Every structure is written in structure tokens, then in C-alpha cells.
Amino acid sequence: LPSEIFEVKSTDLAGRIGRLQTKSGVLETPALLPVIHPVRQTVPISEISKLGFKAVITNAYLTLKNYGDSASIKGIHRIIDFDGVIMTDSGGYQVLEYGDLDVTIEKMAKFQESISTDIAVILDKPTGSKANKSFAKETVKATLKAAKETLSLANRKDILWTGPVQGGVFLDLIRQSAKKTSTLDFDIFALGSPTEVMETYNFQILSSMIMTAKKNLPLNKPLHLFGAGHPLTIPLAIALGCDMFDSASYILFARDDRYLTDAGTVRLKDLRYFPCICRICLSHTPKELLTLEKEERTNILALHNLHVLLKAVTESKEAIHEGRLWEHLGAKARCHPRLWNAFLSLGKYTDFFEEGSLQSKSKAVFFYGPEDFSRPEVLRHRKKLMDNLTFTKKILLILPEDEMRPLYKSPLCLALTAKKTELLENVQICFLSLSFGLIPIEVSDVFPLSQYESSLKPNTTVDFQHFMVEDVIKILEKSKFSNVILVASNTQHRTFASKIRKTVPTRLVKVDRSMSKTVNNIYEILQDLD
């Protein structure tokens, strides 16, 4: 295998499109790996492969228990009959559940190598969802010990090893576990996600768990999230930087007659129409499916469910490619109030997202509401405003935002600057945007200030944000402006003026219906201040 096993191709927020080299080929990430039962797989793997899945995950422990050491003669690819990339989970959960003492860390390390898996997972001690803190601590410790032991035993250079991070919902333990695991030579890191957090749609807790792990793990390695097979979890986890997922949900839901939609599950019996146009939904009606034998119905439903999960991954990938992951996640978040809450709290991570977001994108940045102030583009603009721009003029003239892009082409600005007068020489022109705050004219033609589309217009219910006022005050404090002229189109501007007036004398000019009158009023004040 080449030295660079994982290559990041493009990024947006903390999400990325990457290429993971394995001995069975390149796996493009983010990727969802359907869980395949090594013995009792009912949905044919050939069908799963036909849907477009390039990688699957199966259970090494169950393989060992069912096939014994003879499994190594066949190899895992022949056992489950799949040519693509195979990841094997070591079965930490099963070992705990059955209290199987015969299976050791060493046994599972050697067994996974012997069946020639592509991606192996150490025999970890999963924290689980009901763990108290002391048990959680114990799992972190035991998993680290297993990690070191496994890496010292690993012989094959062509197998990628995965190091799981434990800690359950205890963020300090996740941090500690991630930090320590990151010092070990793993190819992939993984986060155990307590099923309870997922099942109860606790997306806010899930976000903080993922971010805690992510911030303490090397960014040049993929992060696998265990058990994330829900169409709402996928875009969030991808935006937060998870590169791989696995899930048995497609079959578990199907067994329960639950049909996946983009927004969650629906009971098959409650459906009159299939809101999907996959091959299965086009050739059946819900009623027809209900008349089929249980096993046949389950398998058919499972394939549709996989289709929905794959779609969730593909849509997020395309959003990364287009630099529209924020918009995509925002739209998905509307599907469930709990996801919406998680989306609203993403502001905490904007700093981290900013690093992954492109400096320039080909498409306009969209603003729908105050939640979009957490966009990395806003933070980047504010940093630039504070750290990179210096103002040397005496008068700060603030013009209202306009729909024209770039803003310097707004009719008022053009009319104002058309007059070639010395009066403007001492004037710094800026625009006051409800989306970005202060925009100096000099940067108004730079992305994203040149390309944003906003539903936040003057006279909407949204007011200038607190940070926008603060930013202007900070600029006034560090610059040499002796006066501010604020051209006001509504009461929001007046409130703004009253707040900054305490720092630098501020004159208000009301926007008149006649453009020339507004321009004349501005010039009158400029003359007065000259």
C-alpha cells in the first residue's frame, strides 16, 4: 500500500471527500458500510453491491464462532461472497454480551489477519449507552491496552487497523481516549456511538461527542462512526467530519416493517404511496408489499432502506463538492426539531468549520435566518474585518445594503461616487449588511460578499446582530474616524446608530424616495464636517 493511505480531495465545514486505499481497491469516503451477517445474511450481498455499495462490514467474532479456524482457508471475501472492501468488526459487543473468555485480543488480531480482511478493528471494550462514568473509564483504559497489544501483534502491512475511541457520552473521557489513541499508529480511528443517543435522536449530544473526538484525532486519518444508519444522522455526522459509517438499521427496520424516508421511518401499513422512486418502490405498492411473505417483504424493504441511506450519503457528498454543505444540513435539519436544535448549536464549532470551508465557491452563499450567522463565511469575514483591514480615513460613511452585487454597484453608491469631489477623499465607504455586518467597499467584490443571497432584508423581523454592532464599535475604537454618517432606511438603522454614537459622533441620513435628495443630504453633512 502507498504511504498516503488516505487522501482528502475536497472539504466543506468539517466534512470531506476522501480516497482510502485498501488492498481491495480505493474506497471513496464518506462511505456507508452495510452490516453483513457472516452466516445468516438474508439480503443477497449481490443485490447490495448492485445498489452501489463498494464496501461492507461484517463481524469477525461471529465468523470465528461459526467457521472456526477454517475461515482462514476461505478468507472473508469468499465467505461473504464480496469482492469489494471488507471491514471486520472484532465483535467487542458480542464478547462482552456472551462473556466469552476464549476470545482474546491476540486471537482476534491474528484471526482478522488470517481471513484477509481489508480493514480490521481491534477487540475493544465498547462503553455502551448505559455505562456509568467509572465503567466508561474502565472501557477507555481496556480499549487502549487492547490497542497497544494489537498493534504490536499486527504483521500484515496490507491490512488497515482501526483504533476505537471510547467514553460513551462522557466528553472528558472521549477527549482523553482520542488523545491517547491518536498517538498510536492506526490507519483509521473510530467512535463508538451509543445506540441510545441515536435512537432517541439526541443529535446535540451526538454532535458534541463527534466534535470532541474529531478535535483530538489526526485530521489526515479517516474517522469511522459506529452504527449511524439513519438518514438524519448521516448528513450531520458527515458535516462534523465522519468519513465512514456502518449500519444494520436497513435490515433491523425492515424486519419491523419500517420503511425509511429521507426524514426517518414510517410503518409500512401506514403508507399509501411510496415517496421514493427506487427500483423497488417503482415496481410495488405498499399494499402489494404487505401481502408478501414476511421474509421476502423484509428483504425487499431492506433494499429500499439501503437505497435511502446511500442517497443520504451521496447527497451530502455532492453538497461538499459544491460547497453547499451548510445549506444542505440546514434543509435536512428542518426534518426534525431535534436535528434543528443540533443545527442551531453548531455555532460552537464555526472556528473548526472555517478551516475546512473553501475561500471561494462557485455558488452564492444563502441566508435564510439568524441560524446562518454561524456560517463559517460570516466568521471569516469578521476575522478579516478585524485583523486584516486598516482604515485611515476620517469619516466612516455607512450605506444600506442593496440587492445589487457587488454592493458598490448599488444605485445609491454609484450616484454618490459619480460626483468627483474632494469631499470623498476623506471618506471610507462601507455597507451595512444584515447578513455579514459591516462590508467595506474595497472588499465588496470578493467572495462571499460579492455572492450572497439573503432573505434577511431591512424591515424584516431580523435585526442587526449584537456581534455586528460590537464589530463596528471595535473598528471605531481602533481607527481614527472622527465621524460616522449612517444612511438609514429604517428604524433598525436608527437603533444601530444610537449604539455606536457613544463611541464616535454619528449623523443619520434618512433614505429619501428621491435618490438625488439622499445624495445631496449626504454631501451637505460632508461639507458641514469638512
Ligand SMILES: [Zn+2]
Ligand atoms: Zn424506494
